Amino acid sequence: MEVYYIVIFFVFGSVFGSFYNVVGLRIPNDNFLESDRSYCPRCDKTLHWYELIPIISYLFQAGKCRNCKEKISPLYPTIELSTAFLFSFSYYFFGFQLELVMAVLLTSLCVIIVVSDITYMLIPNKILLFFLPFLIILRIIDPLEPWWSSLVGAAVGFLLLTLIILVSKGGMGAGDMKLFTILGIVLGYKGILLTFFLATIFGTLITLLLLATKKINRKSPVPFGPSICLAALTTYYFGNYIINWYITSFF
Ligand SMILES: [Zn+2]
Structure with a gap:
Protein backbone atom coordinates (compact mmCIF):
# COMPACT_ATOMS: atom_id res chain seq x y z
CA MET A 1 0.00 0.00 0.00
CA PHE A 130 -22.59 1.60 -21.50
CA PHE A 131 -21.50 0.10 -18.17
CA LEU A 132 -23.52 -3.15 -18.33
CA PRO A 133 -21.21 -5.25 -20.60
CA PHE A 134 -18.09 -4.29 -18.60
CA LEU A 135 -19.76 -5.22 -15.31
CA ILE A 136 -20.99 -8.58 -16.70
CA ILE A 137 -17.57 -9.48 -18.16
CA LEU A 138 -15.84 -8.60 -14.88
CA ARG A 139 -18.28 -10.73 -12.87
CA ILE A 140 -17.60 -13.65 -15.28
CA ILE A 141 -13.81 -13.31 -14.94
CA ASP A 142 -13.93 -12.45 -11.23
CA PRO A 143 -17.17 -14.04 -9.91
CA LEU A 144 -18.87 -13.63 -6.57
CA GLU A 145 -19.00 -16.52 -4.11
CA PRO A 146 -21.10 -18.52 -5.13
CA TRP A 147 -20.96 -17.58 -8.81
CA TRP A 148 -24.76 -17.72 -9.30
CA SER A 149 -25.20 -14.98 -6.69
CA SER A 150 -24.95 -12.43 -9.54
CA LEU A 151 -27.76 -14.08 -11.53
CA VAL A 152 -30.05 -14.38 -8.51
CA GLY A 153 -29.07 -10.83 -7.48
CA ALA A 154 -30.14 -9.42 -10.86
CA ALA A 155 -33.45 -11.35 -10.68
CA VAL A 156 -34.10 -10.20 -7.09
CA GLY A 157 -33.27 -6.58 -7.96
CA PHE A 158 -35.59 -6.66 -10.97
CA LEU A 159 -38.52 -8.38 -9.22
CA LEU A 160 -38.27 -6.37 -6.00
CA LEU A 161 -38.37 -3.02 -7.80
CA THR A 162 -41.08 -4.14 -10.26
CA LEU A 163 -43.21 -5.09 -7.26
CA ILE A 164 -42.55 -1.74 -5.55
CA ILE A 165 -43.39 0.19 -8.74
CA LEU A 166 -46.69 -1.73 -9.09
CA VAL A 167 -47.63 -1.24 -5.43
CA SER A 168 -46.49 2.38 -4.97
CA LYS A 169 -47.74 3.63 -8.38
CA GLY A 170 -45.11 6.23 -9.14
CA GLY A 171 -42.83 6.33 -6.11
CA MET A 172 -40.05 4.84 -8.19
CA GLY A 173 -39.40 4.67 -11.90
CA ALA A 174 -38.19 2.26 -14.57
CA GLY A 175 -34.70 3.78 -14.25
CA ASP A 176 -34.51 2.73 -10.60
CA MET A 177 -35.62 -0.80 -11.57
CA LYS A 178 -32.96 -1.14 -14.29
CA LEU A 179 -30.31 0.21 -11.94
CA PHE A 180 -31.26 -2.33 -9.25
CA THR A 181 -31.07 -5.17 -11.80
CA ILE A 182 -27.54 -4.14 -12.81
CA LEU A 183 -26.46 -3.63 -9.20
CA GLY A 184 -27.71 -7.16 -8.47
CA ILE A 185 -25.08 -8.51 -10.89
CA VAL A 186 -22.31 -6.58 -9.12
CA LEU A 187 -23.42 -7.13 -5.51
CA GLY A 188 -25.14 -10.55 -5.55
CA TYR A 189 -28.45 -11.48 -3.95
CA LYS A 190 -27.52 -10.73 -0.32
CA GLY A 191 -25.90 -7.48 -1.42
CA ILE A 192 -28.91 -6.31 -3.42
CA LEU A 193 -31.28 -6.98 -0.49
CA LEU A 194 -29.01 -4.99 1.83
CA THR A 195 -28.76 -2.22 -0.79
CA PHE A 196 -32.55 -2.02 -0.96
CA PHE A 197 -32.82 -1.83 2.83
CA LEU A 198 -30.09 0.85 3.11
CA ALA A 199 -31.46 2.84 0.15
CA THR A 200 -34.84 3.08 1.90
CA ILE A 201 -33.16 4.37 5.07
CA PHE A 202 -30.93 6.86 3.19
CA GLY A 203 -33.88 8.00 1.06
CA THR A 204 -35.99 8.67 4.15
CA LEU A 205 -33.16 10.51 5.92
CA ILE A 206 -32.37 12.66 2.85
CA THR A 207 -36.07 13.54 2.39
CA LEU A 208 -36.44 14.49 6.07
CA LEU A 209 -33.26 16.58 5.89
CA LEU A 210 -34.48 18.42 2.76
CA LEU A 211 -37.89 19.03 4.39
CA ALA A 212 -36.29 20.25 7.63
CA THR A 213 -34.03 22.70 5.78
CA LYS A 214 -37.00 23.81 3.60
CA LYS A 215 -35.16 22.86 0.38
CA ILE A 216 -38.33 21.01 -0.71
CA ASN A 217 -41.98 20.88 0.32
CA ARG A 218 -44.11 17.81 1.04
CA LYS A 219 -45.21 17.45 -2.57
CA SER A 220 -41.77 17.77 -4.19
CA PRO A 221 -40.55 14.56 -5.79
CA VAL A 222 -37.14 13.49 -4.49
CA PRO A 223 -34.83 11.54 -6.84
CA PHE A 224 -34.11 8.09 -5.41
CA GLY A 225 -30.94 7.48 -7.48
CA PRO A 226 -28.51 9.14 -5.03
CA SER A 227 -29.85 7.02 -2.14
CA ILE A 228 -29.56 3.84 -4.24
CA CYS A 229 -25.98 4.71 -5.23
CA LEU A 230 -24.96 5.56 -1.67
CA ALA A 231 -26.50 2.28 -0.47
CA ALA A 232 -24.83 0.29 -3.27
CA LEU A 233 -21.37 1.68 -2.47
CA THR A 234 -21.86 1.12 1.26
CA THR A 235 -22.92 -2.47 0.54
CA TYR A 236 -20.06 -3.00 -1.93
CA TYR A 237 -17.39 -2.12 0.65
CA PHE A 238 -18.98 -2.91 4.00
CA GLY A 239 -21.84 -5.31 3.16
CA ASN A 240 -20.11 -8.37 4.63
CA TYR A 241 -19.37 -6.54 7.89
CA ILE A 242 -22.94 -5.25 8.14
CA ILE A 243 -24.51 -8.67 7.40
CA ASN A 244 -22.16 -10.45 9.89
CA TRP A 245 -22.84 -7.83 12.53
CA TYR A 246 -26.58 -8.20 12.02
CA ILE A 247 -26.46 -12.01 12.23
CA THR A 248 -24.28 -12.08 15.38
CA SER A 249 -26.37 -9.37 17.07
CA PHE A 250 -29.83 -10.73 16.44
CA PHE A 251 -29.53 -14.50 16.01
ZN1 LIG B 1 -20.67 33.54 -16.36
Missing part, protein backbone atom coordinates in the same frame (compact mmCIF):
# COMPACT_ATOMS: atom_id res chain seq x y z
CA GLU A 2 1.77 3.09 -1.28
CA VAL A 3 0.64 6.54 -0.15
CA TYR A 4 2.01 7.76 -3.47
CA TYR A 5 -0.60 5.71 -5.36
CA ILE A 6 -3.42 6.88 -3.10
CA VAL A 7 -2.54 10.47 -4.09
CA ILE A 8 -2.44 9.52 -7.80
CA PHE A 9 -5.87 7.87 -7.55
CA PHE A 10 -7.19 10.98 -5.79
CA VAL A 11 -5.93 13.30 -8.55
CA PHE A 12 -7.24 11.02 -11.32
CA GLY A 13 -10.53 10.71 -9.46
CA SER A 14 -10.97 14.49 -9.35
CA VAL A 15 -10.30 14.75 -13.12
CA PHE A 16 -12.73 11.89 -13.88
CA GLY A 17 -15.26 13.45 -11.49
CA SER A 18 -15.05 16.67 -13.49
CA PHE A 19 -15.66 14.66 -16.69
CA TYR A 20 -18.58 12.77 -15.08
CA ASN A 21 -20.26 16.11 -14.26
CA VAL A 22 -20.25 16.86 -17.99
CA VAL A 23 -21.40 13.33 -18.92
CA GLY A 24 -24.22 13.35 -16.34
CA LEU A 25 -25.42 16.80 -17.43
CA ARG A 26 -25.15 16.34 -21.21
CA ILE A 27 -26.09 12.70 -21.93
CA PRO A 28 -29.81 13.19 -21.05
CA ASN A 29 -29.86 16.23 -23.41
CA ASP A 30 -28.05 14.41 -26.22
CA ASN A 31 -25.56 17.28 -26.52
CA PHE A 32 -22.59 15.32 -25.24
CA LEU A 33 -20.47 15.96 -28.32
CA GLU A 34 -21.84 19.40 -29.16
CA SER A 35 -19.24 21.52 -27.42
CA ASP A 36 -15.86 20.21 -26.40
CA ARG A 37 -15.03 23.33 -24.37
CA SER A 38 -16.77 24.03 -21.07
CA TYR A 39 -18.61 27.30 -20.70
CA CYS A 40 -20.59 29.28 -18.14
CA PRO A 41 -24.30 28.37 -18.53
CA ARG A 42 -25.34 32.01 -17.88
CA CYS A 43 -22.95 34.26 -19.82
CA ASP A 44 -21.65 31.57 -22.24
CA LYS A 45 -18.05 32.61 -21.57
CA THR A 46 -15.66 29.78 -22.50
CA LEU A 47 -13.69 28.74 -19.46
CA HIS A 48 -9.88 28.92 -19.41
CA TRP A 49 -7.85 25.89 -18.48
CA TYR A 50 -7.15 27.38 -15.03
CA GLU A 51 -10.90 27.65 -14.41
CA LEU A 52 -11.28 23.93 -15.08
CA ILE A 53 -8.93 22.49 -12.45
CA PRO A 54 -11.12 20.15 -10.38
CA ILE A 55 -11.99 21.32 -6.83
CA ILE A 56 -9.21 23.98 -6.77
CA SER A 57 -10.81 26.31 -9.38
CA TYR A 58 -14.08 26.36 -7.46
CA LEU A 59 -12.28 27.38 -4.26
CA PHE A 60 -10.18 30.09 -5.96
CA GLN A 61 -13.22 31.58 -7.72
CA ALA A 62 -15.14 31.42 -4.41
CA GLY A 63 -17.91 29.49 -6.21
CA LYS A 64 -18.66 32.24 -8.79
CA CYS A 65 -18.16 32.73 -12.53
CA ARG A 66 -15.20 35.13 -13.01
CA ASN A 67 -17.04 36.96 -15.79
CA CYS A 68 -20.68 37.36 -14.68
CA LYS A 69 -20.40 36.40 -10.97
CA GLU A 70 -23.11 33.77 -11.43
CA LYS A 71 -23.01 31.26 -8.57
CA ILE A 72 -21.50 27.94 -9.68
CA SER A 73 -23.49 24.94 -8.48
CA PRO A 74 -21.79 23.29 -5.46
CA LEU A 75 -22.74 19.99 -7.15
CA TYR A 76 -19.61 20.27 -9.37
CA PRO A 77 -16.92 20.38 -6.68
CA THR A 78 -18.91 17.92 -4.53
CA ILE A 79 -18.92 15.41 -7.38
CA GLU A 80 -15.21 16.02 -8.10
CA LEU A 81 -14.28 15.57 -4.45
CA SER A 82 -16.49 12.47 -4.02
CA THR A 83 -15.04 10.79 -7.11
CA ALA A 84 -11.50 11.63 -5.96
CA PHE A 85 -12.20 10.16 -2.53
CA LEU A 86 -13.91 7.03 -3.92
CA PHE A 87 -11.14 6.33 -6.47
CA SER A 88 -8.40 6.58 -3.81
CA PHE A 89 -10.51 4.58 -1.34
CA SER A 90 -10.98 1.86 -3.99
CA TYR A 91 -7.21 1.56 -4.34
CA TYR A 92 -6.72 1.67 -0.56
CA PHE A 93 -9.32 -1.10 -0.14
CA PHE A 94 -8.27 -3.50 -2.92
CA GLY A 95 -4.74 -2.55 -4.01
CA PHE A 96 -3.87 -3.67 -7.53
CA GLN A 97 -6.37 -6.55 -7.78
CA LEU A 98 -8.84 -7.15 -10.59
CA GLU A 99 -11.63 -6.07 -8.23
CA LEU A 100 -10.13 -2.55 -8.29
CA VAL A 101 -11.43 -2.25 -11.88
CA MET A 102 -14.93 -3.17 -10.66
CA ALA A 103 -14.67 -0.63 -7.82
CA VAL A 104 -13.68 2.15 -10.23
CA LEU A 105 -16.46 1.20 -12.69
CA LEU A 106 -19.10 1.04 -9.95
CA THR A 107 -17.95 4.42 -8.57
CA SER A 108 -18.09 5.94 -12.07
CA LEU A 109 -21.57 4.57 -12.77
CA CYS A 110 -22.87 5.82 -9.42
CA VAL A 111 -21.36 9.31 -9.77
CA ILE A 112 -22.83 9.88 -13.26
CA ILE A 113 -26.26 8.64 -12.12
CA VAL A 114 -26.20 10.98 -9.11
CA VAL A 115 -25.51 13.99 -11.40
CA SER A 116 -28.28 13.06 -13.88
CA ASP A 117 -30.84 12.08 -11.27
CA ILE A 118 -30.32 15.21 -9.13
CA THR A 119 -30.43 17.47 -12.21
CA TYR A 120 -33.15 15.83 -14.33
CA MET A 121 -34.80 13.18 -12.08
CA LEU A 122 -33.58 10.70 -14.67
CA ILE A 123 -31.30 7.67 -14.77
CA PRO A 124 -30.16 7.60 -18.43
CA ASN A 125 -30.45 4.26 -20.29
CA LYS A 126 -27.33 5.15 -22.29
CA ILE A 127 -25.24 5.23 -19.11
CA LEU A 128 -26.63 1.93 -17.81
CA LEU A 129 -26.13 0.26 -21.22
Whole structure:
Protein backbone atom coordinates (compact mmCIF):
# COMPACT_ATOMS: atom_id res chain seq x y z
CA MET A 1 0.00 0.00 0.00
CA GLU A 2 1.77 3.09 -1.28
CA VAL A 3 0.64 6.54 -0.15
CA TYR A 4 2.01 7.76 -3.47
CA TYR A 5 -0.60 5.71 -5.36
CA ILE A 6 -3.42 6.88 -3.10
CA VAL A 7 -2.54 10.47 -4.09
CA ILE A 8 -2.44 9.52 -7.80
CA PHE A 9 -5.87 7.87 -7.55
CA PHE A 10 -7.19 10.98 -5.79
CA VAL A 11 -5.93 13.30 -8.55
CA PHE A 12 -7.24 11.02 -11.32
CA GLY A 13 -10.53 10.71 -9.46
CA SER A 14 -10.97 14.49 -9.35
CA VAL A 15 -10.30 14.75 -13.12
CA PHE A 16 -12.73 11.89 -13.88
CA GLY A 17 -15.26 13.45 -11.49
CA SER A 18 -15.05 16.67 -13.49
CA PHE A 19 -15.66 14.66 -16.69
CA TYR A 20 -18.58 12.77 -15.08
CA ASN A 21 -20.26 16.11 -14.26
CA VAL A 22 -20.25 16.86 -17.99
CA VAL A 23 -21.40 13.33 -18.92
CA GLY A 24 -24.22 13.35 -16.34
CA LEU A 25 -25.42 16.80 -17.43
CA ARG A 26 -25.15 16.34 -21.21
CA ILE A 27 -26.09 12.70 -21.93
CA PRO A 28 -29.81 13.19 -21.05
CA ASN A 29 -29.86 16.23 -23.41
CA ASP A 30 -28.05 14.41 -26.22
CA ASN A 31 -25.56 17.28 -26.52
CA PHE A 32 -22.59 15.32 -25.24
CA LEU A 33 -20.47 15.96 -28.32
CA GLU A 34 -21.84 19.40 -29.16
CA SER A 35 -19.24 21.52 -27.42
CA ASP A 36 -15.86 20.21 -26.40
CA ARG A 37 -15.03 23.33 -24.37
CA SER A 38 -16.77 24.03 -21.07
CA TYR A 39 -18.61 27.30 -20.70
CA CYS A 40 -20.59 29.28 -18.14
CA PRO A 41 -24.30 28.37 -18.53
CA ARG A 42 -25.34 32.01 -17.88
CA CYS A 43 -22.95 34.26 -19.82
CA ASP A 44 -21.65 31.57 -22.24
CA LYS A 45 -18.05 32.61 -21.57
CA THR A 46 -15.66 29.78 -22.50
CA LEU A 47 -13.69 28.74 -19.46
CA HIS A 48 -9.88 28.92 -19.41
CA TRP A 49 -7.85 25.89 -18.48
CA TYR A 50 -7.15 27.38 -15.03
CA GLU A 51 -10.90 27.65 -14.41
CA LEU A 52 -11.28 23.93 -15.08
CA ILE A 53 -8.93 22.49 -12.45
CA PRO A 54 -11.12 20.15 -10.38
CA ILE A 55 -11.99 21.32 -6.83
CA ILE A 56 -9.21 23.98 -6.77
CA SER A 57 -10.81 26.31 -9.38
CA TYR A 58 -14.08 26.36 -7.46
CA LEU A 59 -12.28 27.38 -4.26
CA PHE A 60 -10.18 30.09 -5.96
CA GLN A 61 -13.22 31.58 -7.72
CA ALA A 62 -15.14 31.42 -4.41
CA GLY A 63 -17.91 29.49 -6.21
CA LYS A 64 -18.66 32.24 -8.79
CA CYS A 65 -18.16 32.73 -12.53
CA ARG A 66 -15.20 35.13 -13.01
CA ASN A 67 -17.04 36.96 -15.79
CA CYS A 68 -20.68 37.36 -14.68
CA LYS A 69 -20.40 36.40 -10.97
CA GLU A 70 -23.11 33.77 -11.43
CA LYS A 71 -23.01 31.26 -8.57
CA ILE A 72 -21.50 27.94 -9.68
CA SER A 73 -23.49 24.94 -8.48
CA PRO A 74 -21.79 23.29 -5.46
CA LEU A 75 -22.74 19.99 -7.15
CA TYR A 76 -19.61 20.27 -9.37
CA PRO A 77 -16.92 20.38 -6.68
CA THR A 78 -18.91 17.92 -4.53
CA ILE A 79 -18.92 15.41 -7.38
CA GLU A 80 -15.21 16.02 -8.10
CA LEU A 81 -14.28 15.57 -4.45
CA SER A 82 -16.49 12.47 -4.02
CA THR A 83 -15.04 10.79 -7.11
CA ALA A 84 -11.50 11.63 -5.96
CA PHE A 85 -12.20 10.16 -2.53
CA LEU A 86 -13.91 7.03 -3.92
CA PHE A 87 -11.14 6.33 -6.47
CA SER A 88 -8.40 6.58 -3.81
CA PHE A 89 -10.51 4.58 -1.34
CA SER A 90 -10.98 1.86 -3.99
CA TYR A 91 -7.21 1.56 -4.34
CA TYR A 92 -6.72 1.67 -0.56
CA PHE A 93 -9.32 -1.10 -0.14
CA PHE A 94 -8.27 -3.50 -2.92
CA GLY A 95 -4.74 -2.55 -4.01
CA PHE A 96 -3.87 -3.67 -7.53
CA GLN A 97 -6.37 -6.55 -7.78
CA LEU A 98 -8.84 -7.15 -10.59
CA GLU A 99 -11.63 -6.07 -8.23
CA LEU A 100 -10.13 -2.55 -8.29
CA VAL A 101 -11.43 -2.25 -11.88
CA MET A 102 -14.93 -3.17 -10.66
CA ALA A 103 -14.67 -0.63 -7.82
CA VAL A 104 -13.68 2.15 -10.23
CA LEU A 105 -16.46 1.20 -12.69
CA LEU A 106 -19.10 1.04 -9.95
CA THR A 107 -17.95 4.42 -8.57
CA SER A 108 -18.09 5.94 -12.07
CA LEU A 109 -21.57 4.57 -12.77
CA CYS A 110 -22.87 5.82 -9.42
CA VAL A 111 -21.36 9.31 -9.77
CA ILE A 112 -22.83 9.88 -13.26
CA ILE A 113 -26.26 8.64 -12.12
CA VAL A 114 -26.20 10.98 -9.11
CA VAL A 115 -25.51 13.99 -11.40
CA SER A 116 -28.28 13.06 -13.88
CA ASP A 117 -30.84 12.08 -11.27
CA ILE A 118 -30.32 15.21 -9.13
CA THR A 119 -30.43 17.47 -12.21
CA TYR A 120 -33.15 15.83 -14.33
CA MET A 121 -34.80 13.18 -12.08
CA LEU A 122 -33.58 10.70 -14.67
CA ILE A 123 -31.30 7.67 -14.77
CA PRO A 124 -30.16 7.60 -18.43
CA ASN A 125 -30.45 4.26 -20.29
CA LYS A 126 -27.33 5.15 -22.29
CA ILE A 127 -25.24 5.23 -19.11
CA LEU A 128 -26.63 1.93 -17.81
CA LEU A 129 -26.13 0.26 -21.22
CA PHE A 130 -22.59 1.60 -21.50
CA PHE A 131 -21.50 0.10 -18.17
CA LEU A 132 -23.52 -3.15 -18.33
CA PRO A 133 -21.21 -5.25 -20.60
CA PHE A 134 -18.09 -4.29 -18.60
CA LEU A 135 -19.76 -5.22 -15.31
CA ILE A 136 -20.99 -8.58 -16.70
CA ILE A 137 -17.57 -9.48 -18.16
CA LEU A 138 -15.84 -8.60 -14.88
CA ARG A 139 -18.28 -10.73 -12.87
CA ILE A 140 -17.60 -13.65 -15.28
CA ILE A 141 -13.81 -13.31 -14.94
CA ASP A 142 -13.93 -12.45 -11.23
CA PRO A 143 -17.17 -14.04 -9.91
CA LEU A 144 -18.87 -13.63 -6.57
CA GLU A 145 -19.00 -16.52 -4.11
CA PRO A 146 -21.10 -18.52 -5.13
CA TRP A 147 -20.96 -17.58 -8.81
CA TRP A 148 -24.76 -17.72 -9.30
CA SER A 149 -25.20 -14.98 -6.69
CA SER A 150 -24.95 -12.43 -9.54
CA LEU A 151 -27.76 -14.08 -11.53
CA VAL A 152 -30.05 -14.38 -8.51
CA GLY A 153 -29.07 -10.83 -7.48
CA ALA A 154 -30.14 -9.42 -10.86
CA ALA A 155 -33.45 -11.35 -10.68
CA VAL A 156 -34.10 -10.20 -7.09
CA GLY A 157 -33.27 -6.58 -7.96
CA PHE A 158 -35.59 -6.66 -10.97
CA LEU A 159 -38.52 -8.38 -9.22
CA LEU A 160 -38.27 -6.37 -6.00
CA LEU A 161 -38.37 -3.02 -7.80
CA THR A 162 -41.08 -4.14 -10.26
CA LEU A 163 -43.21 -5.09 -7.26
CA ILE A 164 -42.55 -1.74 -5.55
CA ILE A 165 -43.39 0.19 -8.74
CA LEU A 166 -46.69 -1.73 -9.09
CA VAL A 167 -47.63 -1.24 -5.43
CA SER A 168 -46.49 2.38 -4.97
CA LYS A 169 -47.74 3.63 -8.38
CA GLY A 170 -45.11 6.23 -9.14
CA GLY A 171 -42.83 6.33 -6.11
CA MET A 172 -40.05 4.84 -8.19
CA GLY A 173 -39.40 4.67 -11.90
CA ALA A 174 -38.19 2.26 -14.57
CA GLY A 175 -34.70 3.78 -14.25
CA ASP A 176 -34.51 2.73 -10.60
CA MET A 177 -35.62 -0.80 -11.57
CA LYS A 178 -32.96 -1.14 -14.29
CA LEU A 179 -30.31 0.21 -11.94
CA PHE A 180 -31.26 -2.33 -9.25
CA THR A 181 -31.07 -5.17 -11.80
CA ILE A 182 -27.54 -4.14 -12.81
CA LEU A 183 -26.46 -3.63 -9.20
CA GLY A 184 -27.71 -7.16 -8.47
CA ILE A 185 -25.08 -8.51 -10.89
CA VAL A 186 -22.31 -6.58 -9.12
CA LEU A 187 -23.42 -7.13 -5.51
CA GLY A 188 -25.14 -10.55 -5.55
CA TYR A 189 -28.45 -11.48 -3.95
CA LYS A 190 -27.52 -10.73 -0.32
CA GLY A 191 -25.90 -7.48 -1.42
CA ILE A 192 -28.91 -6.31 -3.42
CA LEU A 193 -31.28 -6.98 -0.49
CA LEU A 194 -29.01 -4.99 1.83
CA THR A 195 -28.76 -2.22 -0.79
CA PHE A 196 -32.55 -2.02 -0.96
CA PHE A 197 -32.82 -1.83 2.83
CA LEU A 198 -30.09 0.85 3.11
CA ALA A 199 -31.46 2.84 0.15
CA THR A 200 -34.84 3.08 1.90
CA ILE A 201 -33.16 4.37 5.07
CA PHE A 202 -30.93 6.86 3.19
CA GLY A 203 -33.88 8.00 1.06
CA THR A 204 -35.99 8.67 4.15
CA LEU A 205 -33.16 10.51 5.92
CA ILE A 206 -32.37 12.66 2.85
CA THR A 207 -36.07 13.54 2.39
CA LEU A 208 -36.44 14.49 6.07
CA LEU A 209 -33.26 16.58 5.89
CA LEU A 210 -34.48 18.42 2.76
CA LEU A 211 -37.89 19.03 4.39
CA ALA A 212 -36.29 20.25 7.63
CA THR A 213 -34.03 22.70 5.78
CA LYS A 214 -37.00 23.81 3.60
CA LYS A 215 -35.16 22.86 0.38
CA ILE A 216 -38.33 21.01 -0.71
CA ASN A 217 -41.98 20.88 0.32
CA ARG A 218 -44.11 17.81 1.04
CA LYS A 219 -45.21 17.45 -2.57
CA SER A 220 -41.77 17.77 -4.19
CA PRO A 221 -40.55 14.56 -5.79
CA VAL A 222 -37.14 13.49 -4.49
CA PRO A 223 -34.83 11.54 -6.84
CA PHE A 224 -34.11 8.09 -5.41
CA GLY A 225 -30.94 7.48 -7.48
CA PRO A 226 -28.51 9.14 -5.03
CA SER A 227 -29.85 7.02 -2.14
CA ILE A 228 -29.56 3.84 -4.24
CA CYS A 229 -25.98 4.71 -5.23
CA LEU A 230 -24.96 5.56 -1.67
CA ALA A 231 -26.50 2.28 -0.47
CA ALA A 232 -24.83 0.29 -3.27
CA LEU A 233 -21.37 1.68 -2.47
CA THR A 234 -21.86 1.12 1.26
CA THR A 235 -22.92 -2.47 0.54
CA TYR A 236 -20.06 -3.00 -1.93
CA TYR A 237 -17.39 -2.12 0.65
CA PHE A 238 -18.98 -2.91 4.00
CA GLY A 239 -21.84 -5.31 3.16
CA ASN A 240 -20.11 -8.37 4.63
CA TYR A 241 -19.37 -6.54 7.89
CA ILE A 242 -22.94 -5.25 8.14
CA ILE A 243 -24.51 -8.67 7.40
CA ASN A 244 -22.16 -10.45 9.89
CA TRP A 245 -22.84 -7.83 12.53
CA TYR A 246 -26.58 -8.20 12.02
CA ILE A 247 -26.46 -12.01 12.23
CA THR A 248 -24.28 -12.08 15.38
CA SER A 249 -26.37 -9.37 17.07
CA PHE A 250 -29.83 -10.73 16.44
CA PHE A 251 -29.53 -14.50 16.01
ZN1 LIG B 1 -20.67 33.54 -16.36
